[in-house]
Amino acid sequence: MLSRYQQKSDRKQFTSETQMTKAKEYIAAGYSIKAAAQFVGACEATLRKRLKERTISLNLGRFKSSFSEDEETLIKLIKIIDDTFYGVSRKQLMAIVYRYAEHNNIFHNFNNEKKIVGEKWIRDFLVKYRLTLQRTEKFSGSVLKFNKVQFNKFHNNLKKILEENPELNASRIYNMDESNISTIFKLPKTVSSKCKHLESKVVSLNRIQSLTAVCCLSAAGYYVPPALIFPKKMYKPEFCKSAPQNTLGMASDCGSMNSELFVSWLKHFTKYVTVSQDRPVLLILDNHISHCSLSAINYCQENGIILLCLPPYASYKLQPLEIACFGSLKKFMTEECDRLISQHSDRSITICQVGEIFRTAYHKTISIDKAINAFRDTGIFPQSPSVFREEDFTPVSFTKRQLAKHPEDNGLQRAFAVESFFCNGGSVVATQRAFRARFEIPPHRLVPGRNSILSWVNSFQECGSVAKPRNGRQRNSRTPEAVERVRQSILLAIKENRCLTVRQLVENLGIPKTTLSRILVEDLGITRVCPKKSISEALKQNGKDFQNEVTKDALESNQKDSECHTASCEPPVECSGTTIHSSCNGAPSSPNQTEINSCEDIEIKTDVYADETMIDDSRVQGFKRELEADKILGSADDNGKLMYLIQWKGTDAVDMVSASEANAKCPQIVIRFYEDRITWKRTKNKIVVDEFS
Structure with missing residues (x-):
């Protein structure tokens, strides 16, 4: 991904063998290295370095990354992870991109x-592909349990997978989960009299060690051989010596699942389950961070494993293993542990004995009927979302607000509120009702209050805008409105045949001198104007648009005033400083051409053809034309008074109309004009926040 830095030097141009060959030939002809560098268009220092090293640099800078070629594939992968695991955090995204580069051998x-x-890389990546980081809404743990919104999303994903893969039956749908196992088990309660002293039993002579048991079952009752993760640096075969047959033994620092061990378990899974691209398998699991890895997703896509993630905080309701296996497994392990302690009271349970205890309890737990009933009771297979009643979702019914559709920014909300206020005759209550219906806001959500709506209306009536006022001075006054104001001032000066200095423009328009110079040169195509030279001499040859506009305006003035064809204008008044003026002497040579002469008799001719239908009567302007307004082209400040440049329907005529008059007669067009120009400043964390005031 490219950086925002813009290269300022031209050294990167010298990167071909052809340039090097031409430079050597030029030097062999007797020219200097400096002359050869100018001839091939390269830096002299670069040419000397390349001649000394006898090499050609193929890239500029220390690093040349080809990562941008695979960014589209990376975006698709990120979207898959986001849909499968209910969101990706910023830290997870940074790790996923790194693993993607390592997996594809990208420099x-x-x-x-x-x-x-x-x-910086991840920030530019988010901006380039318009990805945002949204802060998750905070709730207590009891509220988030068994969320109906996420429950419906899970069943929609399950339904889509089953429809796209009709070959998925009970024997092709599996559920996988992990459960923690400790070397110290909870002892069962014993019956005794109230006054009797409780007996003590030795549980462990060493520190507590936690293991992880990984189980997997299908909707048809088939159990994949389990896996045990031990809290060791290295795995030893004696750990699983007495474990169930074909048990996969693994080791990690803390005895829990991680991304690498999950890939190892997937390979163990494909060893005992027939799976391929032609015969896919659906694997249902929770959204643990170890499952969200690039290597695991790539392995599943290559081997035909379809991943489906359970909703967060809903495993105790939707996880078949939680219902059919883990509860009974821990109960039987506790009984077996108590039996071993009773037989050998002077010994503690070590990590090597856990495999034997797990084998006895696991064989008592597994049952075909339990697996089939667990998938049916959770509504996974056969799919039946109606197995849960509405009472199960009552504590979290208000989380439906996640389904509410909101506009992209608050500018649309404010504009709609102002428009609805005028349409409903100034009723705040009617405006609030229309606002709730327009943006589909649930009854428990708040709508803009009375003070907020009235403040937006007052702001619109005063300045014609509902946007928030910007604090501090304006950073950049080179706006399209400012360019249009400068253009109109120059055209007016030419029409009135008077001189106009840069200083006068700065004082009249309130635009800084540096900004005005950039507008004249870059936007209007006028070169630097010297004293005692007219604007006709300052116009660039490539500034055809502005030349045509000046010539056309002068032609229309000549056609309206017949006396102007024969009378000569007075000579310009000498002004100190930079002067912008125009004088017209003589009549045009033809009806389709107009001559604009300066005091040095410099002539500019253009082939602008005047159309009589475009000539407008200046005596009738604004809404006095009795025409319907089409759109607002721009706005300007006339001595502190806001003006709009309005174009009328059915004609090309435009007029400057005051904002107060436009707000009263065409409020919807004014609102549309500001909606197209509203910009919002992105927050530091890029958090999407809905606020009304």
Whole structure:
């Protein structure tokens, strides 16, 4: 991904063998290295360096990354992860991009120690592909349990997968989950009298160690051999010596699942389950961070494993293993642990004995009927979302607000509120009702209050805008409105045949001198104007648009005033400083051409053809034309009074109309004009926040 830095030097142009060959031939002809560098268009220092090293640099800078070629594929992968695992955090995204580059052998300069990409790279990546980071709404744990919104989303995804893959039956749908197992088990309660002293039992002579058991079952009752993860640096075969047959033994620092071990388990899964691209398998699992890895997703796509993630905080309701296996498994393990302690009271349970305890409890737990009933009770297979009643979702019914559709920014809300206020005769209550219906806001959500609506209306009536006022001075006054004001001032000066200095423009328009100079040169195509020279001498040859506009305006003035064809204008008044003026002497040579002569008799001729239908009667302007307004082209400040440049329907005529008059007669067109020009400043964390005031 490219950086925002713009290269200022031209050294990168010297990167071909052809340039090097021409430079050598030029030097061999007797010219100097400096002359050869100018001839081939390269830097002299670069040419000397390349001649000394006898090499050609194929790229500019230290790094040449080809990552941009695979960004489209990366975007598709990120969207798949987002849909499968209910969102991706910024830190997870940074790790996913790094793993993607490593997996595809893409050259990069990311952090190899932390194995993540840089903050600047990920920020530019989000901006380029219009991705945002939205802060998750905060709720308590009891509220988030078994959310109906996420429950419906899960069943919609399940339904879509089953429709796209009709070959998925009970034997092709699996559920996988992990459960924590400790070397110290909870002892069962014993019956005794109230006054009797409780007996003590030795549980462990060592520190507590936690293991992880990984189980998997299908909707047809088939159980994949389990896996045990031990809290060790290295795995030893004696750990699973007495475990169930074909048990996969693994080791990690904390005894829990991670991304690498999950890929190892997927390989163990494909070893005992027939799966391919032609015969896919659906694997249902929770959204643990270890499951969200690039290597695991790539492995599943290559081997025909379809991943479906359960909603967050809903495993105790939707996880078949939680219902059919883990509860009974821990109960039987506790009984087996109590039996071993009773037989050997002077010994503690070690990590090597866990496999034997797990085998006995696992064989008592697994049952075909339990697996089939678990999938049916959770509504996964056969799919039946109606297995849960509405009472199960009552505590979290208000989280439906996630389904409410909101506009992209508050500018649309404000504009609609102002328009609805005028349409409803100034009723705030009617405006609030229309606002709630327009943006589909649920009854429990708040709508803009009375003070907010009235403040937006007052702001619209005063300045013709509902946008928030910008604090501080204006950073850049070179706006389209400012360019149009300068253009109109120059055209007016030419029409009235008077001189106009840059100083006068600065004082009259309130535009800084540097900004005015850039408008004249870059926007209007006028070169730097010297003293005692007219604007006709300052116009560039390539500034055809402005030349045509000046000539056309002068032609219309000549056609309206017949005396102007024979009378000569007075000579310009000498002014100190930079002067912008125009004088017209003589009549045009033809009806289709107009001559604008300066005091040095410099003549500019253009082939602008005047159309009589375009000539407008200046005595009738604004809404006195009795025409319907089409759109607003721009706005200007006339001595502190806001003016709009309005174009009328059915004609090309335009007029400057005051904002107060336009707000009263065509408020919807004014609102549309500001909606197209509203800009919003992005927050630092790029958080989408809905606020009304």
